[in-house]
Amino acid sequence: MMKLRTVLCFLLLVAGLNTSAQLYNIKDYGAIGDGKTMNTQAIQKAVDAASAKGGGKVVVPAGSFLTGTVHLKSGVELNLEPNAVLLGSASLADYERNDRWYALLIADKQNNISITGKGSIDGQGHDLAMSILKLVKNGAIKDPLVLRRPNETFRPQLIELQRCNKILVKDVTLKNAACWVQTYNLCTDMVFDSVKVRSTAYWNNDGFDIVDCQNVVVKNCDVDAADDGICLKSSDASSACENIVIQDCKIRSSASAVKFGTASLGGFKKIKVNNIFVYNTYRTAVALEIVDGGIMEDVEVSNITAKNSGGGVFIRLGHRKTTVPPGIIRRISIKNVNVEIPAGKPDEGYGIAGPPEEDIFPHNLMPVIIVGLPGHPVQNVSLENINIVTAGAADKKKAYVSLDSIPKIDERASDYPEYVMFGELPAWGLYARHAENISIKNSNFKYVQPDFRAPFVFSDVKGLVMDKVNVPAVISSEAVILHQVSGSSIKNLKTPLPGKATVYTLK
Structure with a gap:
């Protein structure tokens, strides 16, 4: 519909x-x-x-x-x-x-x-x-x-533009904004077709900001922005971004390419993101965030290719707005995603580049992160045909989390959400915490240089399915670390583990 x-x-x-x-x-x-x-x-x-x-x-x-x-x-x-x-x-x-x-x-x-x-x-x-x-x-x-x-x-x-109806932006080039390039607030029935954004003149240059809007198509757009590329926001607790399609776009960002949040009072519902090419992007290709009490549900992300990106997928349910209860993230489908994560800064050489976050939050590479809150899990996330190639080469001198420290990783519930917010994480492929009904199928995770961490770490997860997941590189740890995980089904996990168990349950 x-x-x-x-x-x-x-x-x-x-x-x-x-x-x-x-x-x-x-x-x-x-x-x-x-x-x-x-x-x-x-x-x-x-x-x-x-x-x-x-x-x-x-x-x-x-x-x-x-x-x-x-x-x-x-x-x-x-x-x-x-x-x-x-x-x-x-x-x-x-x-x-x-x-x-x-x-x-x-x-x-x-x-x-x-x-x-x-x-x-x-x-x-x-x-x-x-x-x-x-x-x-x-x-x-x-x-x-x-x-x-x-x-x-x-x-x-x-x-x-705010509180407007029936908007068309087509073929134009938008460039050199002093702040956000374009904002549409509480608008309905909008189409953006073949819009080119070239805005790296100063800070906070989001390419698109679509705020609490309904019935929106963003297609064939080409974005090069010093901040988030295409960003959905919700600043009205009584409204939401709803019935939105983002497809066939090319994005480069010194933040995240496609982002829902950070403002997330109302939420994001019935949204499709399809066929997006991401390149030279400092943070994550796809960031889905609820931190202000809103609801995110029925989101489909498919056919994402990200080359030279700081991360692949970041899903965060936080509690920044403490005057309201934590929000909800549920029914998220992510499929056909190919991400290449380099060792260095992905936006090196751009005039307005991302800050040296590794100096603030020391960390090794972290491709996929799904984190909720105690008692408020991220729910019903399906990952299928996910292919991650990370540079690897993790260094314990830069950052290290031992297995017995997994339960002690800081929640940072009220912090601004970014994939580096937790500092070092114990997984080089996928890390999930406070989640429910997580499914990972037909996926491949590999590094270029060896990484001392486990490929997958799950902590406080109810309902975990892993099927036909391949880790072709020889690894130095068990493939899957489980901590307080119930209802798990792990099968057809392919990885060379000489002398080691595939799954380790942390007591």
């Missing part, structure tokens, strides 16, 4: 692009594309004129059109022709904010909005961020400068 609904949503929006719509060329309203003249009023006049007539196509022709905040309105298609650049001002004074953040393009409670064309939107993010930093240091803006950068709420995004 979800697939049919999202396809219908897509067809409806595409059909809504009226090729015979009246055209409103921004030059006819006084815009000058020299990259120097401020065109905010001219562009807004064109948008207002189209809206007053019930809708139309506002055309940005070839040229570089400097502008501050423009308010998009119902029925308006903003069309950027080839070689057209909507150039964001480098001065905060030229931006407006809604009840959330500053942005170059803003809309609230509008319908039938489109941003299309082969042109680009350039936020001049580095210069804009530097000018805001100067305002902070001069005392014009009160900001504690956490992490030595201006607060996110002072750094304009390229697009911020």
Whole structure:
């Protein structure tokens, strides 16, 4: 049903692009594309004129059109022709904010909005961020400068749409944001098709932020971002991200490629992620997180290829928002995943690269992590056709967890969720703790250089199935370490273990 609904949503929006719509060329309203003249009023006049007539196509022709905040309105298609650049001002004074953040393009409670064309939107993010930093240091803006950068709420995004319905973003290039590139909050019926994101100008450059939205398709997109690539968030406990398809995308990130969270008050429901190519990504290819009391359920992840990624899959049920009970993660299906994890930093050489986390949380490589809380397990996770190749070469001098220390690994229940949050873990393939009904089938885990740790460690798990799991490399430990595991079925586990048992139960 979800697939049919999202396809219908897509067809409806595409059909809504009226090729015979009246055209409103921004030059006819006084815009000058020299990259120097401020065109905010001219562009807004064109948008207002189209809206007053019930809708139309506002055309940005070839040229570089400097502008501050423009308010998009119902029925308006903003069309950027080839070689057209909507150039964001480098001065905060030229931006407006809604009840959330500053942005170059803003809309609230509008319908039938489109941003299309082969042109680009350039936020001049580095210069804009530097000018805001100067305002902070001069005392014009009160900001504690956490992490030595201006607060996110002072750094304009390229697009911020909220409480809108029927949105299409197609073919455009979005680049050089000073903060998150684009946020869609409490919106419905959206399609993003063939959008290119090139935003590594400054910190917090998430490629997509989709917040508490329903009926969404993200397809054929190409993202290179200094923060999370495609990120679903839930900031409203009474709402959720629901009925969403993310497919046929290419992602590079100095954080995680596909991420649900960190904000997770309402949750994430009925979501499909399919056919994603991930490369040079600092953290994990797929991160699924509930830490603020929300519910994540009925998530299908399939056909993921990740080359040069810091981790493969990270699933975390935490308790960051302590004023509400812990949330729920259940019914997660992950299949056909191929991940290659290097020895060094996967995003080495990028301008805004991930921090040296191994200095903060010393650890060896950790491909797959599933961790809940005591009494609040991650439930019903199926892993099938998972192929992990890790560089291996773990070093006890860097980090080491002995078998008798497994029960003592810090819960870090309220910590910000990242795959390195626990420091060293005792498994080089898959580590699961506080989980229920975990199934791993038809999968291969191998390293390039030997690793002293066990391939698989399970702690406080009820219901474990392993079938046709292959560890081809000779290992120095038992293949599977069990601690407080009940209801397990482990069969057809293939691994060369001369003189060792395949499964070891920790007393």
